[in-house]
Structures are given as C-alpha cells and as structure tokens.
Amino acid sequence: MFIDFFLEIFEKNKNSDAIVWRDQAYSYGWLLEKTQFWQDVLANYGVTEGTVVMVDADYSPSSVALLLALIERATILVPTTTSVAHKRDEFIETAQVEVVVTIKDNDEYEIDTLSTKASHELIADLRGQKIPGLVLFSSGSTGKSKAAVHDMAKLLEKFKVGRHALRAITFLLYDHIGGVNTLLYTLSNAGCVITVTDRKPDTVLEAVDKFRAELLPTSPTFINLILISEAYKRYDLSSLSTVTYGTEPMPESVLLRFNQLFPDIKLLQTYGLSEIGILRSKSKSSSSLWMKVGGEGFQTRITTDNILEVKAYSGMLGYLNAPSPYTPDGWFHTGDKVEVNGEYIKVLGRDSEIINVGGQKVYPAEVESVLQQLDYIAEAEVYGEPNALLGNVVYSKIRLVDSTEGSLHENKKELKAAIKRFCKAHLENFQVPAKFIFDDNVQFSPRFKKQRSL
CATH class of the missing domain: 3.30.300.30 (ANL, C-terminal domain)
Known part of the structure; x- marks a missing residue:
C-alpha cells in the first residue's frame, strides 16, 4: 500500500541496475524479491503495524530492501549507523525500540526482540492511524540528541512525482534526512544507488569513476577534503553532472575553487533539517551562495531578526524527548540567520554561533x-x-x-x-x-x- 508506486517502478525496470554494492550490481527485479523476503522475515518475528524497529546499518542491498519492507508494514523505523554507535543505548531508550535489526558487513542480518513496550503518545498516534513512522536523531553535539518523529506517508508524497533517473552516490548516511531523501529519490525514478565502503575522498571519487555516477550529494566539509587531498586528479569525473551540498554553511572560497576546477559540474545548494525534511532549492549559479528554497508542501518566511522559518506539510510530528519547537501558528524556527535579496536567500550561519x-x-x-x-x-x-x-x-x-x-x-x-x-x-x-x-x-x-x- 505505502510503497505500491515504488514496486510498480521496480516491476517496469526489472532488468535495470538498482544498487551497486561492493562492485556488484543488483537489479530492480532482485530488489523486488528481497523486499518480499523481508516482509516474510518480519512477519515471522511478529513485527507488525506500529512496532518500533531500530535498523543498525549502512547502505547495502539488504538494508535498502528492509527499509522498504518496514515502511510497507507501517512500522516505526529508527535508522542508525556506526557513526553513532556510542549513543546506541541512548537511542534505544529514547525511541522505545522494541526490535533491533542489525545488518552486518557481509549483508547478513541479526534480529533481537527487546522487552520494551513503546507507549509515547506520538508513537501511539501513528499506531492508531496505521501509518509508518520515521525517527531521526539530531547530531546532539551540545548534549542529548533530539528524536524527531515523522509521518513517513507524508514524506513519501513528493517522490510520487517523476523526475530524472540518476546514478547517485549514497554519501549522506543511512540515518540522515539527506541520505533518506537521496535513496528514495533515486529509487522512485529508477536510478541507481551506488554505495561506498567508506567516505574518504579517494573511495568516493573512485566509485564516481568506476560506476559513472552522475550525482554526488555531500557536504561543504567533504568538498573541501576533495580539494586539499587532490583526489580529483586521480580519477575520471566526467560522468559527474551535479554535486549538491548542504548541512552547514559553505565557505565561499571553497565553492569558487571547486567551480573553477570543474566548471561543467552543476553545484546545487540544498536546504533541509531532520525536523522538516529537504526543501526543493535552486542556486543562483554554481559559483553563488544565493539560493531559492521552497517547493510544493513548503512555505518560508523571514522573521524581523532575519531568521528563516519553514512550514512543511511533511514536517515532523514532534520530538520524543523535547517540547514542540513549532510556533503557535505552525512554523518551524530553524535558527538559521539569512540575508535576503529578492527571491533569493543566503544562509549566514546558526544564530547561536x-x-x-x-x-x-x-x-x-x-x-x-x-x-x-x-x-x-x-x-x-x-x-x-x-x-x-x-x-x-x-x-x-x-x-x-x-x-x-x-x-x-x-x-x-x-x-x-x-x-x-x-x-x-x-x-x-x-x-x-x-x-x-x-x-x-x-x-x-x-x-x-x-x-x-x-
């Protein structure tokens, strides 16, 4: 029901590459079968509507199929990766996790059923409506990570609009809103998900070269690492048509240098947060930090002190462990200070910084x-x-x-x-x-x- 439109696309593209993992390609036909495999496994373990399931994984054929199966079963998905291994117990407690699925390095799995019975009102609301949920944790650099709860059905809506099929590197992590967005965008348009074993400049750019990647969604920090490592000199990046960047302010000097080196690669600044999802964006040019943000399902406004606020159809329902951050009229206060020039904005940085x-x-x-x-x-x-x-x-x-x-x-x-x-x-x-x-x-x-x- 929830992933029917994905399954129809997979059926129509059975022989096309869906995922590249460890130098091997897996077709959409394979992904169809693996998604059904996971449906059967989850049923055997008593995973039903509203079960809170933590998936500890990176991108792999099995983890992608599992994610789809969990959405279809209307579970509440809590993705995590090794990058937050030190917070695993905290996340299990906060999200009231009932089942943990670990996808190992060899793509085999392990399932543990916990004694927890989730009771948080946000979880209860999703269960009552028989709607899949998604729990994303903030980085939590200044203390405990906040757990944002999403209505997954709403997040899926924008992927029903067909766009370009792209061969995309899954750089942003499995438990990151940008990573989820890249994965679902690629699959919903019959593109190819190209995974990497680690996120070193040489590893990522070798994958671009070897598998003819067209899209690299990344961060300003990583673009800077590409430049200082000079990894770009060792690989053929001619297939790469677009590099998107977000999650933090981009130093203009880094942007200009990359644009000068690769004038044929389109640089697109993205904007999104764990709480509201990823907005559609349009950079003024590849060498500009000015961008338009919004798109269907999003409204934006600027406060008197130049802070960006967003009202999102697919915005989170709330936090599991913090008060609601929404204004009384339903806007999310991003905390990002911006400069405005007509339809364009430039993000200057977090107001708190x-x-x-x-x-x-x-x-x-x-x-x-x-x-x-x-x-x-x-x-x-x-x-x-x-x-x-x-x-x-x-x-x-x-x-x-x-x-x-x-x-x-x-x-x-x-x-x-x-x-x-x-x-x-x-x-x-x-x-x-x-x-x-x-x-x-x-x-x-x-x-x-x-x-x-x-």
Missing part, C-alpha cells in the same frame, strides 16, 4: 572562508571566547595541510603573523581572530559536518 564583538556581529563561516583561501590551511574553525571589555573576541583553530613544510610553517610565531596579516587585508578589524590555535585533529564529525567548540 554568531559572535558578538563589542556590538558587531561576526559570522564564523565568513572568516573561515577567508582563512581557507590560504593553501596551507586544511581546515579553520572560528568561534568566540568571552572578553571582559568586548563581550567576546574571535578565536580560530587551524589544521594545516599535511604536506606543509618550509621555515615559515615550522615557525608557528611567524606563521600566525602571516595569517593575521592576510586576515587584516580581507576582513574588518573586529572580524580578525585575536588568537590562532594550531591543532592536528580533524574538525568534522562522522557526518562530515563541522564540529564547533562550545
């Missing part, structure tokens, strides 16, 4: 973009530190490129002076970091999103 220096606002992404123009800087994180006189001052943590060498780079005092001179030439005085800290640790999470100091 803006640094107030003596009444002047500093946007970390703007300073980071300047710092990353220096070819010996791999990553730069900009944040505020309390100051008795100014309220806050700007600090920057810097990771140098691994190949950095030479007397200037060996002398940290001279290097800091050179970086400060560069900043003063490209920034206002209040934006220039007062202190530079060198740190060899990477500055991104397993989701390839910048981790900021608290």
